Amino acid sequence: MKLQDKVAFITGGTSGIGLETAKLFLAEGAKVAIVGSNAERLAAAGDVLGGQPLAILADVRNVEDIERAVEETRIKFGRIDVVFANAGASTVAPLEAITPLYVESNFALNFNGVFFTIQKAVPLMTNGGSIVVTTSFLNEVGMPGLSVLAATKAATRSLVRTLGAELAGRNIRVNAVSPGTISTPFYGKMGLSEADLQQVAASLQDKVPLKRFGLPVELAKAVLYLASDDSSYTNGIELVVDGGLTQV
Ligand SMILES: NC(=O)c1ccc[n+]([C@@H]2O[C@H](COP(=O)([O-])OP(=O)(O)OC[C@H]3O[C@@H](n4cnc5c(N)ncnc54)[C@H](OP(=O)(O)O)[C@@H]3O)[C@@H](O)[C@H]2O)c1
Structure with missing residues (x-):
């Protein structure tokens, strides 16, 4: 049991990578709080x-919501040992289609959401705690139509380094996990037609040296490593889990 009696706070815990990580954390003895913005998916995840x-x-995207979620976790569990700041989403938008509102809403979710999750959770965190942030393969490769999402992910990668330095004095480690192409509902929410989705998926899969999409559980295992004491001397890294997409 790598997380026996640890308290884990997981944003985006209702689907895909976050849900699989919640399952693995529970199996490893953790007490888990999951956060999602969709009531149906939240209830379904609770059942699963x-x-x-x-x-x-x-x-x-709302700081008050994050504060409330952290407070509910404090009331139920008393503290937080592990934060997995993982919630994220975006749509495909070419350069000419992007508006200030699009940029703002992408940053609100994919950067501010991570930043304020960490800011609000840290006061409840114990010495020896671990924060894991989900970044993306977009930090290493350019993909048309994803300029703003990629920029938000680059910002979170930067944040991991800075907070890794800033929180080290409290013995809280901050690391990132960088997924490649992982089979989750993420792609279905990107506003692509079914035909475009199939084409993008086939082209991405072809670029992966292992010639397949990754499974959410393959990410969850990497998150478990960063969350647990197995990585007790690891701080500020971005652990790439992408079948070699950006590495070979
Ligand atoms: N799948 C991939 O290939 C891939 C590649 C690179 C990076 N990533 C990153 O991996 C992370 C997890 O994505 P996934 O692939 O597991 O996708 P997913 O299955 O769509 O999960 C996304 C999660 O984020 C939550 N979420 C979305 N908007 C939210 C909001 N405003 N407030 C709170 N929660 C919100 C969703 O819950 P609700 O819908 O209930 O709000 C869901 O639990 C994301 O940060 C994504 O950018 C994924």
Whole structure:
């Protein structure tokens, strides 16, 4: 049991990588709070996880929602040992289609959501705690139509280094996990037609040396490593889990 009695706070814990990580954390002995902004998916995730986690409806674009989610976690569990700041989403938009509102809403979710999750959780965190942020393969490769999402992910990668330095004095480590192409509902929410989605998926898969999409559980295992004491001397890294997409 790598997380026996640890308290984990997982944003985006209702689907894909976050949900799989919640499952693995529970199996490793953790007490888990999951956060999602969609009530149906939150209830479904609670069922999948056997009703064990604290399931919190909150939109991480709103700081007040994050504060409330952290407070609910404090009331239920008293502290936080592990933060997995993972919630994220975007749509495909070419340069000419991007508006200030699009940029603002992408940053609100994919950067501010991560930043304020960490800011609000840290006061509840214990010495020896671990923060894991989900970045992206977009930090290493350019993909048309994803300029703003990629910029938000680059910002979170930078944040991991700075907070890794800033929180080291409290013995809180901050690391990132960088997914490649992982089979989750993420792609279905990007506003692509079914035909375009199939084409993008086939082209991405072809670029991966292992010639397949990754499974959410393959990410969850990397998150577990960073969350647990197995990585006790690892701080500020971006652990790439992408079948070699950006590395070979
Ligand atoms: N799948 C990939 O290939 C891939 C590649 C690179 C990076 N990533 C990153 O991996 C992370 C997880 O994505 P995934 O692939 O697991 O996708 P997913 O299955 O769509 O999960 C996204 C999660 O984020 C939550 N979320 C979205 N908007 C939210 C909001 N405003 N407030 C709170 N929660 C919100 C969703 O819950 P609700 O819908 O209930 O709000 C869901 O639980 C994201 O940060 C994504 O950028 C994924």
